[in-house]
Amino acid sequence: MKDIFTIIIRLTLACIMAGLVMGTTYIFTSNAKKHNEHVNEQKAMYGLLGYGPANQAPDSMVLHAFYRYIVSHDDLLHLGYLVPLQDKGFSFVTIDLDGNFVAARQVDITGKEAIEEEARHQAIAAVLDEEATIRYADKTIVATNDGRRQAYLLPGAFPGFKTFIHVMLALDPHFTVLGLEVMEHEEDPGLGGEIEKDYFKNQFTGKPYEVLKHLDVTKTPLPDDYRRALEADRTGMSADDVRVIQEQYKDKDIYALTGATISSRAVTNGAKAIVKKFAYRLGILDKVLAQENIAVPF
């Protein structure tokens, strides 16, 4: 009996100590980690738009983020979009499930605060009815150049072979894929892990919306010339040649990775779903914004 007590006490103490060590480290590192993730995301976004350290983005290019929420209120489900306004601040536009405008509320939040999920959540909750609950769904970044839409950046996640695969998709205004970047995944190195390699992820580049809608994977081997074009960074193929080959293969399905069909299919279907849903939702949002004369900077 006495034994049990000493065991309990010692195990509890060990757990508390472990918890303290981990907690302290978390407190000290969480800010730096968040900052890194943000920097990473920014880098990936500019990278997908074709800008990098050697090729800086022009000053006329601006990224605007808007956030999608699910608002439930008295058994009613609405979609809420937190959109930036032309002059200043944000507006929380709610739309019902049939795509009709419900309400637009001014939200008191600055662009910098809106990046933080917590601050955003509080600001939105403050302008809604008390009974309404909101749940964050996703965000979209619209890149504009001189006020004209240049690209959409869609962060998204879907289940892979093991856990979720986090990606970032870039689309042009006609929903043609500009690029796909794998942000985070836990697929097997050497097999499913190859999804982050150029010769797989670059296959999505240049796929028009019509093709993407019915995109599938094929298990035929990747043709050599296509592979050279996909790995242009390594093979040094000129951008014009790459474009010619991309054009040639744009109607083709995605060539699956050898030994990792499940991961290949997961990315293909995931990207397909993200783009299809986005195209549908953006149509509704644009219609509502135009109808209600809500001036947005994108």
Place this chain on the structure above:
Amino acid sequence: MATDKSNIQLITNGILNENPIFRLVLSMCPAVGISTTVMNGIMLGVAVLFVQVFSSVTISIFKNVIHPRIRIPTYTLTIATWVTVIDLLLAAYLPEAYGKMGIFVKLIVAFAIITMRLEMFACKESVQASFWDGIGMGLGFMFGMMAIGFVRELLGMGTLLGYDILGFQPLLFFVLHCAGFFVVGLMMAFFNYVEIIYKKTKQGA
């Protein structure tokens, strides 16, 4: 019971006599699953080295207050704590390295070799001896992983450390999980053979 081995002997013991992969045959899951390239082997080896050293030292310090009946949970707790701490630190201050190693660090909690070293060595020995034993075991593990990775990467993908060596892919089979067992088995046989030959020549001399 204190070990009578010197620090150098403790290190070579981990690399040769008690090599975690080829001699103790522990932690075979990562050895088979991850060792598809030399780089993976190095990354996982470095991660294991750190966790092994930190855990060994921690257990060695607290060895007198750990109740013998709950030692295994305590070991797991210690390893998990260090894995989490290293994971968080890497993510925060070395994002470049974390991008490559993050996936491996999280795997370490379940490694048999670390628990086994805590049970067999650190809970009986001095802090200093545990430290050197941890380094030896970590290096031994890294050596084993690199050796397997070398064979699998060269034969499976025709590359070494990502550089194209052969210019073609000889046999993709070596990258698949099951091939890991074949490679480990063959290398084990090879090392045993070397040892037999070595002993024979020694006796003959």
